[in-house]
Amino acid sequence: MAFIEKGQEIDIEAIKAATQLSPEVLRYKEVRDQELAAIISGEDDRILLVMGPCSSDNEEAVLEYARRLADLQKKVADKIFIVMRVYTAKPRTNGDGYKGLIHQPNASEAPSLINGLQAVRQLHYRVITETGLTTADEMLYPSNLLLVDDLVSYHAVGARSVEDQEHRFVASGIDAPVGMKNPTSGNLGVMFNAIYAAQNKQTFLYHGQEVETSGNPLAHVILRGAMNEYGKNEPNFYYETLLNAINRYETMGLEKPFIIIDTNHDNSGKQYMEQIRIVRQSLLNRDWNEKIKKTVRGFMIESYLADGRQNQPEVFGCSITDPCLGWENTVALVEEIYTTLTK
Numbered sequence: 296m297a298f299i300e301k302g303q304e305i306d307i308e309a310i311k312a313a314t315q316l317s318p319e320v321l322r323y324k325e326v327r328d329q330e331l332a333a334i335i336s337g338e339d340d341r342i343l344l345v346m347g348p349c350s351s352d353n354e355e356a357v358l359e360y361a362r363r364l365a366d367l368q369k370k371v372a373d374k375i376f377i378v379m380r381v382y383t384a385k386p387r388t389n390g391d392g393y394k395g396l397i398h399q400p401n402a403s404e405a406p407s408l409i410n411g412l413q414a415v416r417q418l419h420y421r422v423i424t425e426t427g428l429t430t431a432d433e434m435l436y437p438s439n440l441l442l443v444d445d446l447v448s449y450h451a452v453g454a455r456s457v458e459d460q461e462h463r464f465v466a467s468g469i470d471a472p473v474g475m476k477n478p479t480s481g482n483l484g485v486m487f488n489a490i491y492a493a494q495n496k497q498t499f500l501y502h503g504q505e506v507e508t509s510g511n512p513l514a515h516v517i518l519r520g521a522m523n524e525y526g527k528n529e530p531n532f533y534y535e536t537l538l539n540a541i542n543r544y545e546t547m548g549l550e551k552p553f554i555i556i557d558t559n560h561d562n563s564g565k566q567y568m569e570q571i572r573i574v575r576q577s578l579l580n581r582d583w584n585e586k587i588k589k590t591v592r593g594f595m596i597e598s599y600l601a602d603g604r605q606n607q608p609e610v611f612g613c614s615i616t617d618p619c620l621g622w623e624n625t626v627a628l629v630e631e632i633y634t635t636l637t638k
Contacts (some may be wrong), residue, residue, distance in 0.1 A: 303409075307441055310412055314420040316445070327429045328448050328471065334376055334592065335472050335513050335553045341373075342636060343593035344629070345431045345449060345474075345555065347380030349604075349617040350395055352402045354418055356612040357381065358425065360600055363622060365426035367629055374636040375629065378449050379428045380597070383415040384435035385616060386455045393615055397439070402608045402615060412442060419446040434473070437465040438502070447471070451595075452489065454479045454519060454560075463492035464499045468508030474517040474555055474595075481521025481529055481561075487543050490514045494550055515553040516540055517595060520561025528561040532573055534580050537587050544590070555593035559617060567603065567618040570596055571628050578635050594632075598625040 316324060333339040347364070351357045361379055368377045385395040393399060399406045400414035419430050423446065431449035434440060435456065451474045456462045458478060466473040466489075473493055477486040493514035498507045518540065521529045537554065544552040556562070556577050563569035574594055581588040600612025602621035612622075620628065 301408075305409060305412065307412075310416055310442070311445070313413075314416045314446075316420070316423065320424050323427065324423060324429055324448070330376060331378065331429070331448060331472060332513060335515060336551050337553075337589070339376075340592075341376045342632065343555065344375055344377045344596060344632075345380055345451075345593065346377060346596040346598055346625070347382070347431075348599040349380075349382065349559075349597045349614045349619055350385050350393065351381050351383050351418055352393070352396065352608060352615050353611070354414070354421070356600060357418060358421055360598075360612060360622070361422045361426045361428055363600075365428050367626060368428065371629060371633040374633050377428065377629075378431045379422060380432075380595075381419055381422055381430040381447075382433050383418065384433060384439075386433075386435055386453050388455075395435075397436075412439075415442065416446070419443060434462065434465070437461050440465060440469070441502070444469070449474070451517065452476060457489045458485050460492075461499070463489050464497040464508065465501065466493035466514055467495060467497045467511050468501075468506065469511055472513040472515065473511055474515055476517040476519045476557065477521065477531065479522050479561070481523075481531060483531075483540060483543060486516060487547060487549070490516065490549055491547060512550040515551065515555070516544075517555045517557050518562070519557035519559075519595075520563070522561050528564040530562045530573075532556045532558075532562050532577055534583070534587070537580060537591055538584070541586050541590050552590045553593065554591045555595050556591065557595040559595075559597040559619075565617055567597065567620055568624070570620060571624070571631075574628060574632060578632070596620070596625075596628070598622070598628075 383396040397411040400410045429448035432447045434450045452462050454476045475489045495510045518531045558570035558573040598620035604614040604618040
């Protein structure tokens with residue numbers, strides 16, 4: 296049992312220096328980030344869509360998707376605000392499988408963490424500078440936050456990380472929205488305790504220093520469904536679950552109640568076309584209840600260029616992790632959301 300060093304010490308600042316946003320792009324990003332904060336705070340009533348591939352496995356395919364998504368965003372901007380999923384680190388249930396761009400910048404080659412760190416920066420940088428979209432990523436490794444804190448506009452804490460104290464405490468110091476997913480068990484109490492911890496001041500050790508955070512009022516709920524002990528998925532986007540979650544926001548006195556429904560994972564049973572039905576049902580629930588309408592104002596959607604998934608990276612723009620909506624279905628869904636919101 297040992298830790299074996301496998302290369303030179305990594306200089307994060309040197310990696311960051313190669314992909315710094317220009318002053319002009321940085322100003323544009325700051326405006327978008329302010330709009331995002333206003334949506335989560337309830338000051339802007341647009342619907343938030345955090346959407347993109349399950350995993351960003353191929354730089355050119357992701358950028359092609361980003362270009363198309365940027366054009367789509369322009370068409371629906373008065374009702375919908377899109378942040379693109381650029382997920383570069385993937386949690387694995389048992390440690391096996393593709394772990395994301397950060398581990399394996401070329402999905403057909405051996406892992407390389409140093410090249411992976413550079414690839415992560417470059418991809419977020421290129422999406423922002425070449426398309427004008429801002430990006431979301433999962434904070435799988437809190438210690439790596441410093442790698443992307445100047446680029447990523449939205450951070451998610453996943454179902455397998457949400458109970459971890461370091462994830463919660465680091466989230467409390469991030470100057471950006473952080474979505475907390477319910478754990479795979481579906482226990483909403485775990486998720487709300489994470490939000491409470493993230494919204495409050497914390498003191499802890501981080502990168503070898505004692506730090507104090509100010510608390511993050513933009514920490515919020517992501518409902519992603521659950522898996523029971525028998526391996527059966529249990530959706531949690533239903534009307535009663537939403538009211539239960541809203542009630543917990545109220546009884547715990549948390550700031551800025553905001554709920555995102557993750558339309559894939561255990562809400563869809565990874566049946567990617569079910570994402571369309573889940574969005575439709577959720578929009579109906581908003582119409583039936585004013586509290587739901589005020590609080591459920593976001594969707595997390597997994598989509599890419601091609602429908603479904605593949606085991607090996609053979610089809611350009613087809614997921615190698617969870618199955619995604621293809622581009623035609625993505626456009627149809629976003630246009631349907633827009634039409635529903637304009638009625």
